[in-house]
Amino acid sequence: MIVLEDVWKRFPSGPLVAQGITAVFPAGRATALLGRNGAGKSSLLAMIAGTLRPDAGQVVRHGRVSWPVGFAGAFHPDLTGAQNTRFVARVYGVDSRGLLGFVRDVSGLGDAMRQPVRRYSSGMRARLGFAISMGIPFDMYLVDEVTAVGDAAFRRETSALLKARLGQAGAIVVSHAPAQLRGLCTAGAVLEAGRLRMFDDLEEAIAVYQGGGVLRASTHPTPSARGQAGRGASAGGR
Known part of the structure; x- marks a missing residue:
């Protein structure tokens, strides 16, 4: 509340x-x-x-309470997507390997997870931020x-995943x-x-x-x- x-x-x-x-x-x-x-x-x-x-x-x-989902301003630009994910996992006390696997699957960033976030487009940052936030249980x-x-397929996937989270x-x-x-x-x-x-x-x-x-x-x-x-x-x- x-x-x-x-x-x-x-x-x-x-x-x-x-x-x-x-x-x-x-x-x-x-x-x-x-x-x-x-x-x-x-x-x-x-x-x-x-x-x-x-x-x-x-x-x-x-x-x-989550950060604003889709807001990626807090990511460290010189760390990779994977490194940023592990850092957030430590901050929130969740399993880093589990969160990283979840983020890879949901974000669709592929090899870009090994690139510094400063090279990401705004859309890629939003994908990373959304996937990380969905991988952490918030009230x-x-x-x-x-x-x-993202494209229509990604929007459908994110809407479905968000709806599932909001069931809890x-x-x-x-x-x-x-x-x-x-x-x-x-x-x-x-x-x-x-x-x-x-x-x-x-x-x-x-x-x-x-x-x-x-x-x-x-x-x-x-x-x-x-x-x-x-x-x-x-x-x-x-």
Whole structure:
């Protein structure tokens, strides 16, 4: 389970990503995170993952939470795909040989697993990141447009594998493809202008997102929180 408690975030000279967001993403349930391009969905996922700090408020994580699946920025560029995989296995306390075999099978990278990651294309990095994350048991998966990578056959394989994982864990899934979300999620959340609106019904969330309606505030921020966010924004820093 993920709990957001009065979370605020603004980038210097940028949009307000989170404006006093208070929300709960339940354990064992896949929630679609919807919003226009630039609304801050990836930034919100990063705050949930713990790789980006909010200006105010806090994110409480219950259970093991994945990094944003498909995000490959944390790989060491001078290590090979295989070496990066072994390193992640040690960090998370899983069998390195087992994870490496799984990643080879799922990623389809073949001989590229022996090449430095700096030589990888963005698609290859995403394949590696997806395969590693699917090979580690998480309680909550954070998924950011990962199944848009690769050819049609790979997309079908990743969707099937992700769906199997979500039968045993929860997830927050970012995608602009309603058909994909319907195959993975049962609930939805729409992010707009720093506000997050939660829906128990996925179809209602999709309808609001596609309709482009103005969202009502999902929380009523306190003056003190608003002041903290302002000070955090003025301090700057990602």
